[in-house]
Structure formats: C-alpha cells, structure tokens
Amino acid sequence: DLDGLVGSEMCIETEASQAVTISSTCTVFAESEVISLVSKGFPLEGIVLGLHRSLAERISALATRLAGNSEIMMSGGVALNGTLVRAVSERMGRPISVVPDPQLVGALGAALSVLS
Numbered sequence: 001d002l003d004g005l006v007g008s009e010m011c012i013e014t015e016a017s018q019a020v021t022i023s024s025t026c027t028v029f030a031e032s033e034v035i036s037l038v039s040k041g042f043p044l045e046g047i048v049l050g051l052h053r054s055l056a057e058r059i060s061a062l063a064t065r066l067a068g069n070s071e072i073m074m075s076g077g078v079a080l081n082g083t084l085v086r087a088v089s090e091r092m093g094r095p096i097s098v099v100p101d102p103q104l105v106g107a108l109g110a111a112l113s114v115l116s
Contacts, residue, residue, distance in 0.1 A: 019049040030054070049083070056087035064092060073097045075105035 020042045037047050079102035089096040
C-alpha cells in the first residue's frame with residue numbers, strides 16, 4: 001500500500017539493514033518497480049533505502065566527474081535528507097559536507113542574480 005508514501009516521506013531517516021535493489025534508472029520505470037516490490041511484500045524501509053542508494057549512485061557518478069579531489073558539498077533541500085547524504089558519501093568513499101541552510105541556496109543564488 002503506497003497511500004502513505006508521498007514526497008516528503010521518501011526523506012525518512014531509514015535504519016533499514018538491507019536495501020532492496022532498484023535497478024530502473026528512469027523515474028517512471030522506478031515507480032513501477034517500487035509498486036511491484038511493495039505488492040510482492042518487500043519491506044518498505046528496504047525499498048526506501050534502495051531508492052536512496054540508487055539516487056546516490058547517479059549523484060556520485062556526476063559528482064566524481066566534476067569534483068576530482070576537491071571537497072564535496074551538498075546544497076538544496078535534498079541535503080537535509082541525511083540518509084541520502086550518507087549514501088552518497090558511502091558510494092564516493094569520502095565525506096560530504098552540507099552547507100548551512102541548504103534549502104535556501106537556490107533562492108539566495110536567484111536573488112543575487114537579480115541584484116547583479
């Protein structure tokens with residue numbers, strides 16, 4: 001039953017010990033895959049952890065190409081999701097710093113852009 005699983009609930013801090021593998025890279029197919037996993041009785045916590053790890057894999061692939069050996073920082077509302085920050089850090093094998101008030105960074109950038 002996915003009735004209780006909405007956007008903000010995907011950001012839950014999960015203590016699942018085992019992630020359920022999510023193999024779809026397209027969000028539409030991943031949604032179908034999640035619905036199928038739920039209907040097969042896989043634990044919701046494991047599915048959520050699997051989604052976090054799948055996202056972390058995609059994020060780290062991009063970040064690795066851009067960051068080189070530089071410090072890696074996360075911003076935006078997603079940086080408030082500790083499970084995802086940890087998953088990216090584990091995937092990259094290095095620490096990830098979260099900027100203060102990460103959910104405001106985009107708005108601050110837009111405001112500065114307007115001022116200049």
